[in-house]
Amino acid sequence: MEREKVLSIKNLSISFKTSAGEVNVIRGLDLSLHKGETIAIVGESGSGKSVTMKAAMGILSNNGKINSGSIDFTYYRGEEVVHQDLLKLSKKEMRKHINGKRIAMVFQDPMTSLNPTMTIGAQIMEGMIYHFKTKKKEAYEKAVELLELVGITDPEKRMKNYPHQLSGGMRQRIVIAISLACNPELLICDEPTTALDVTIQAKILELIKDIQLKTGISVIYITHDLGVVAKIADYVAVMYAGKIVERGTVDEVFYEPKHPYTWGLLSAMPDLNSTESELYTIPGSPPNLLHKMDRDAFAIRNIYALNIDLKEEPPMFKVSDTHYAATWLLHENAPKVDMPIELRKRIDTMLKGVN
Amino acid sequence: MQERKPLLTVNNLKQYFKISKKFTVKAVDGVNFEIYPGETYGLVGESGSGKSTIGRSIIRLYEPTAGEILFNGTNISGKLSAKDTKYLRTKMQMIFQDPMACLNPRKKVIDIIAQGLDIHHLYKSKEERKEKVYQILDMVGLSSEHANRYPHQFSGGQRQRIGIARALIMDPDLIIADEAISALDVSIQAQVVNLMKDIQKKTNTAFLFIAHDLSMVKYISDRIGVLHLGHLVETGTTEEIFSNPIHPYTKSLLSAIPQPDPISEKKRVALSFDYATSGIDYHKGANHLIDGTHYVLATESELATWTK
Structure with missing residues (x-):
């Protein structure tokens, strides 16, 4: 169509x-x-x-x-x-x-x-x-x-x-x-x-x-x-500091999130099925946009930040035809970093519940 | 466990507002519940x-129409003596919904937080006052340099922290949090909720947590009361309410919680509950014990059909 x-x-x-x-x-x-x-x-x-x-x-x-x-x-x-x-x-x-x-x-x-x-x-x-x-x-x-x-x-x-x-x-x-x-x-x-x-x-x-x-x-x-x-x-665009950092279909963004900020957002939601005593929070606060930004705006709050994040802003990397994310973690030379374990577990239980 | 003495007992609380000669709004119509020291009760x-309205009646921002409120053994529902007023105004504190509207924009943070101390003369020297404020600021995750700023210089989450600090400095036994996190966005909500839990661990303060976001309430509360049209329709521990909801209104509330899970979310249809067509009359119902501390407001026959 x-x-x-x-x-x-x-x-x-x-x-x-x-x-x-x-x-x-x-x-x-x-x-x-x-x-x-x-x-x-x-x-x-x-x-x-x-x-x-x-x-x-x-x-x-x-x-x-x-x-x-x-x-x-x-x-x-x-x-x-x-x-x-x-x-x-x-x-x-x-x-x-x-x-x-x-x-x-x-x-x-x-x-x-x-x-x-x-x-x-x-x-x-x-x-x-x-x-x-x-x-x-x-x-x-x-x-x-x-x-x-x-x-x-x-x-x-x-x-x-x-x-x-x-x-x-x-x-x-x-x-x-x-x-x-x-x-x-x-x-x-x-x-x-x-x-x-x-x-x-x-x-x-x-x-x-x-x-x-x-x-x-x-x-x-x-x-x-x-x-x-x-x-x-049908589609989701995640915005951070005046830019779209990840976009894709709902399923892609919710089940296969790639950007650390999206991980943070998803983890911060209280889960009805979990019994964890502490909610995840994204450390720090959003950047002051008064200053020109020549590095990744999320880098200072990001525990997965790479050195390059502090030097250059990441472009949009393609994950699939509909799914894009702006994080250096997706670059071919980047170390392999997966989403936090708790989030992975939560997504797995959600997917299991469906089948 | 059951030997504990309740911190706050609310007996048959009624709060009516007379609109005109013929019309009275029955905002709260006979509500009973108890809060124990150091626990969080979600409403x-x-x-x-x-x-x-319940929160405001308890802290006496309204005059309750009828009923009895016992706070640490003191009756605080009728006319209050000067001593009782003083006791109530120090040991029970409130956090409001809108962190911008509840802070005086023309006062510095230090003066906002210390206002309660000023009124009740709870310090001996200027130094002590400053020291107390700094301690509380530290406790809510702000630093002492924030003390000389004005509310507009803070973000929403920080302002709510100031609101919490103001309540905490009186060393209260009970804090009423009236939709304290509803105006904040997800990641900030999580920060504030974690802070409230931390504080509770340290100070053993009880919270009455009023909210409409059930997922947060589930997360923070030990026990929950479900309120509909001024009646407490179901109450029990968080576990009891969420795993075994009995009242149709509770069921409809639970079914409406949005979850960050697209596949199940797209299929989910929220149950609806309409009091007018349901044929339930809250006035006829009585509290029935299900098990433990789990009570449901129902008549015998209603209970039989709901639990079938």
Whole structure:
């Protein structure tokens, strides 16, 4: 099957001007997403997950500067295929043609992303009326349909509700309904379930998957919860200090992780089956990106670091056709280092449980 | 083991909030549990189940509507005498969810941590005060040079450490941690949880750990209480709850925990539990002993169907 590219980010580099100097937040990032697939971006806070997506939406804050790179977005205008570099569009053009219409975003906190003074019906219809000049009656019908799609009972009654009358999980459903109103090609979810509790989180994740099956939309999912990634994603990109350090299919990254940072992230998750008394932690803290980085950003926190890590930044090494990792450990001259024993054991028991 | 005297006993605690003449929210509706010295009791449940309210009622940020709370043999639920207040305010401490919002941005770390000491006059000289703060900072993995900085100069994990230091300096018997790690990301969560366990080993402080992340709760708690709509539906040791959940709500909670295992994760369907359609009335149920310390809130017939 031919996979159509929807979004392709090449060599993106973003910096922010601050009083302390220029901070290089994104340092040469490559990422591509195909139609109907879900890619999850994981990493610590401050690794640049959200900034990347904000750049794609053209909503970077004012002190942000894009130094280089391109974000190519492919979409259909009627029958015609359009390739567009989103970074070349002005803010006005973005709002008119892209934001909400082709790329929609779901934010973390459903209370602050909804307008408290408008009924939820009006908020769902707003985008359709603005972008497509839909007749009010049509828009109303579509809105009711959408509410049904996101699993809200009594949709017609709910249309007249205000956000404060709904619970957190319901509000996040409304936000998803709004984002789907214009049939976008791409849905960006920025930690949509972090503020919700586990049972509701499970329902929202199932909802997003369900919608993807029905509409064939592509999804970028930003999170730091690896359990969520395992459930929802087809592909995973692990970010560290403004770069992608490992990417591959979920199975590859979870069962055959190659980068020491990914090992650390996976080990830090508490395991329901283990009885170990101490949780693994990644030593140290993320690097200060104020300084130019000419070595592996993870080297100082990495117990497997080689001498070369302190001198030169590793390129992406190919593990398989879909699996890449940026660590010198994969170089042919590197000593053979395997993942920590505990993690190996944990993965083995997981794989055994399946068979 | 069973001879131990509980540190905290909560008997039939009720906390109602009167919204209007006709409408009262029953946030906590008759909850019983005990915490023993040096153990961690995990309180889990969805948002709105009353977990935080329980924590806040115990430390008396709210006035409990009814019920009895015994802390080290002292009744701390009714009107408090000056002596009891002082006892409660030193020996029970709280760690809050948002490490940025709970630290005064205009105070230096040393003053934030020493505030409790200042109020209760627990030092003789400036030197002693400084010494105490440095000791605590060291204990939570920060260094003495951090003492003269302001909260905004710290990362989220470090701020939470300051929050823990502030609670620890009073040498409390019980610390209530209200979603203390929910706002942090995975690797930092692990650091803070390890720190809390370490401290517990050293000081024998008991923790009431309130959270909705069951995998962390399992990891840190000795015993767990599952809360739903203001009722404690199931309680027992961590082992008992996780290996043999009885109540349908507990089962649905356990089934919803995401695991970092893509193959089983893709197949897993979370059980759902809806109180309105389940036909269960929490008011009718009574606590039934399953075994050991494992109790379930149920009527006789409900218990029979769940354990079948």
